[in-house]
Amino acid sequence: xxxxxxVYGPPMSTAVSRxxxxxxxxxxDFQVIPVNMSKGEHKKPEFLKMxxxxxxxxxxxxxxxxxxxxxICRYICEKYADKGNRGLxxxxxxxxxxxxxxxEAEAQSFNPPSSALVFQLAFAPRMKLKQDPGVIKQxxxxxxxxLDVYEERLGDSQFLAGDEFSLADLSHLPNSNYLLSVTDRxxxxxxxxxxxxxxxxxxxxxxxxxxxxxxxSP
Amino acid sequence: xxxNLKFSYWKYVxxxxxxxxxxxxxxxxxxxxxxxxxxxxxxxxxxxGELKSIKLAMAIKVHGISLSTCTAxxxxxxxxxxxxxxxVHVDVASGAHKKQPYLSLNPFGLVPAIxxxxxxxxxxxxINRYLARxxEDIGIDLLRSKTLTESAIVETWMEVEAHQxxxxxxxxxxxxxISPLYGLDPDEKIIKSxxxxxxxxLDVYEERLSKSAYLxGENYTLADLNHIPFLVYFMRTPHAxxxxxxxxxxxxxxxxxxxxxxxxxxxxMKLH
Numbered sequence: 001x002x003x004x005x006x007v008y009g010p011p012m013s014t015a016v017s018r019x020x021x022x023x024x025x026x027x028x029d030f031q032v033i034p035v036n037m038s039k040g041e042h043k044k045p046e047f048l049k050m051x052x053x054x055x056x057x058x059x060x061x062x063x064x065x066x067x068x069x070x071x072i073c074r075y076i077c078e079k080y081a082d083k084g085n086r087g088l089x090x091x092x093x094x095x096x097x098x099x100x101x102x103x104e105a106e107a108q109s110f111n112p113p114s115s116a117l118v119f120q121l122a123f124a125p126r127m128k129l130k131q132d133p134g135v136i137k138q139x140x141x142x143x144x145x146x147l148d149v150y151e152e153r154l155g156d157s158q159f160l161a162g163d164e165f166s167l168a169d170l171s172h173l174p175n176s177n178y179l180l181s182v183t184d185r186x187x188x189x190x191x192x193x194x195x196x197x198x199x200x201x202x203x204x205x206x207x208x209x210x211x212x213x214x215x216x217s218p
Numbered sequence: 219x220x221x222n223l224k225f226s227y228w229k230y231v232x233x234x235x236x237x238x239x240x241x242x243x244x245x246x247x248x249x250x251x252x253x254x255x256x257x258x259x260x261x262x263x264x265x266x267g268e269l270k271s272i273k274l275a276m277a278i279k280v281h282g283i284s285l286s287t288c289t290a291x292x293x294x295x296x297x298x299x300x301x302x303x304x305x306v307h308v309d310v311a312s313g314a315h316k317k318q319p320y321l322s323l324n325p326f327g328l329v330p331a332i333x334x335x336x337x338x339x340x341x342x343x344x345i346n347r348y349l350a351r352x353x354e355d356i357g358i359d360l361l362r363s364k365t366l367t368e369s370a371i372v373e374t375w376m377e378v379e380a381h382q383x384x385x386x387x388x389x390x391x392x393x394x395x396i397s398p399l400y401g402l403d404p405d406e407k408i409i410k411s412x413x414x415x416x417x418x419x420l421d422v423y424e425e426r427l428s429k430s431a432y433l434x435g436e437n438y439t440l441a442d443l444n445h446i447p448f449l450v451y452f453m454r455t456p457h458a459x460x461x462x463x464x465x466x467x468x469x470x471x472x473x474x475x476x477x478x479x480x481x482x483x484x485x486x487m488k489l490h
Contacts, residue, residue, distance in 0.1 A: 052422045053382060064367050068377035075370040097339055097348040104341035107380055109326055149325045 004029035005076075008047070009056025010037065011214040014118065014174035015069040016057040020214065021170050022073040024207040027084030032214070070107060073167055087164050095162065102160040102168035109149075113142035114175035121183035140185065147188060147195050154194035159202075169202045177203065177212065278303040278349075281323055282330030283310055284486030287391075287447035288342040289330040293486070294443050295346040297479035298360065299353050343380060346440050360440045368435065375433040375441035378419075386416040387448045394455045395489070409457075417460050420467055427466035431473070442474050449475070450484045 005023065007030055009016040016032075023030045035041045035056055043054045050058035051067040059066045061079070066072050077089035090096035116139040124131050153160060161168045176199060180186040190196040202208065278296065280303050282289030289305075296303045308315050308329050316327040323331035324340035331340040339345050350360040362368035389412040393404040426433060434441040449471065452458065462468045474480060 052425065053378075053419075064370060066370055066374050068374050068381065071370065071373035071377040074373050075366070078366055078369070093348075093351060094337065096351070097337065097344065100344040100347050101339050101341050104344040104380075105326065107377075108341065108343075112385075146326075152325060 004031045005059065005061040006031050006033055008033045008050065008058040008060075009035050009042075011211065013037075013056050014115070014178070015055070017174045017177075017211050017215065018069040018171055019057050019059065019072050019076075020211045021173055021207050022076050022088070022167065024210050025085045025088055025170065025205075026076055026080045028076060028080050070103060070171060073171070077167060085165075087166065088170070089167050090161075095164075095166075098161040099166045099168045102166075103171055105146075105160075106168060106171045109146045110143070110172060111175065113139040113146065114179060117143065117183070117185060118175050118178040121185065122178045140188070143188060147192055150198070151192040151194050154198045159198065165202065165205070169198070170208075173202060173208050173211075177208075276302060279306050279333040280304070280330050281306045281308050281320065281333065283308060284483075285489065286310070286329050287451070288328070290447040290450070290483050290487055291342040291444055292330050292332065292345050292349075293483045294446055294479055295349050295360065295440070297482050298443065298477075299349065299357050301349070301353060301356070343376065343440075343444060346444065350440055358438060360438075360443065362434065362437060362439060372434040372439045372441050375439075376444055378433075379441065379444045382419045382422075383416070383445060384448070386412040386419065387452055390416065390455075390457065391448055391451050394457070395451055399489075413457060413460065420460060420464055423470075424464040424466050427470050432470070438474065438477070442470070446474060446480055446483075447487070450480075450487050 005028060007016060007019055007023070009032075011017055011020060011032065020030070020032070035047065037056070041047060042051070042056055047058065048054055050060070050065050053067070055067070057067065057069060057072070059072045059075075061075075064075075066075060074089065087095075090099050116135060120131050120136050120139075123129075150160070157163055159165050159169050160172075176189065180189060180199065180203075189199045278301060280289065280292055280296070282292070282305065284290065284293070284305065293303075293305070308320055310329060314320055315324075315329055320331075321327055323333070323338060326340070328340070330342060330345070331338065332345050334348075337348070339348055347361065351363065354361070354363055360372075362372050390409055393409050393412075397404050423433070430436055432438050432442050433445075449461070453461065453471070453475070461471055475484070
């Protein structure tokens with residue numbers, strides 16, 4: 001029972017860092033198991049047994065093996081309900097419903113354009129791949145519309161799902177961090193008063209700072 | 219459709235059946251003492267008010283259109299649970315979903331949104347989670363929420379639907395079904411590349427479904443249900459063969475598409 005949970009994948013992956021942020025918020029011991037993606041380890045049979053789509057992260061706790069970062073986060077919050085930040089996934093059915101709603105907004109509305117931009121602007125140059133200006137422009141416009149909705153929402157409440165930091169906010173950290181710290185598109189966030197205020201609050205949490213440190217160390 | 223009144227949420231607004239009937243009989247109660255009559259009328263008014271609020275509170279309002287895949291996702295959950303609901307038509311054709319008052323229900327201007335007494339929600343998958351949790355004890359437990367190891371697997375395959383399956387099938391359906399409605403030719407290049415992605419996803423499903431009857435195990439759950447709306451349309455296209463060519467995926471689709479709830483909801487998904 002006391003053995004730490006295992007997270008397979010590099011902290012610099014956005015999906016891996018989502019799970020790490022959740023584990024640190026919940027004060028759950030974990031071990032990061034490196035997966036060498038440049039050598040294609042995530043497409044090898046042993047890894048595919050844990051993650052049939054060949055993506056990171058994969059996750060193990062006791063006898064359960066899971067994948068999909070948002071599902072792993074939900075599991076961590078349920079299993080370790082009494083540890084660390086207890087309100088991360090809400091403590092009442094209504095709070096949970098609101099968190100789920102904004103988590104889905106993140107997954108369905110925020111994630112597609114922000115992931116495309118992170119790939120084009122942060123990863124493609126590192127991987128020496130050609131950027132596609134059309135894709136960048138299109139996704140910038142989409143993301144701007146999503147952030148307009150957030151701006152309004154964050155004028156009414158401190159965080160997306162209400163007045164407490166939750167999994168819904170946390171789930172935005174990985175992509176936002178790349179856009180704000182690696183690319184020159186941070187103004188998408190900082191030019192919007194409430195979104196900028198929200199970003200400052202969520203990114204200055206100790207849990208996220210620790211994740212950023214882990215991303216920096218080789 | 220009967221409504222289950224067992225939930226703690228309702229227990230504060232419910233009045234016993236006997237009292238309701240007694241109230242109904244008071245219509246002909248003339249000639250009583252003034253004091254008594256006032257009391258009776260007051261009681262009647264009070265009960266009418268209560269009944270009205272119960273009625274309003276009971277039926278979940280789903281704002282959307284039956285043709286919409288995301289609306290259908292929520293309707294599937296309501297039908298599986300046998301819950302009373304009212305589908306409030308949103309005039310998507312004239313852009314009502316991009317204007318007030320709809321934007322106050324869903325600021326992203328997408329259908330559906332629900333109104334369940336004091337709870338308003340958008341995002342179909344979040345709505346289904348809410349409904350499945352709230353009505354866990356009616357019908358089948360669509361989240362397997364009693365056992366964490368089971369519910370975590372349901373959550374995983376719900377995310378697979380949202381992040382692996384939804385992207386390519388949405389793109390294909392858009393080209394095959396939506397574009398022609400606007401007089402546009404389907405983009406064969408997009409269809410080809412998205413079909414390749416979808417087939418890779420279905421290869422994983424084939425393997426998975428060779429070991430269990432449903433995606434999250436031996437029980438039908440939201441992980442399966444959430445797939446249905448896009449497949450209803452997709453299976454009417456010539457590309458349906460990518461499903462039927464995979465024996466276990468094909469059996470799975472036969473199972474989930476012939477459920478009573480699926481047949482009822484799919485009946486509202488006719489484009490012609």
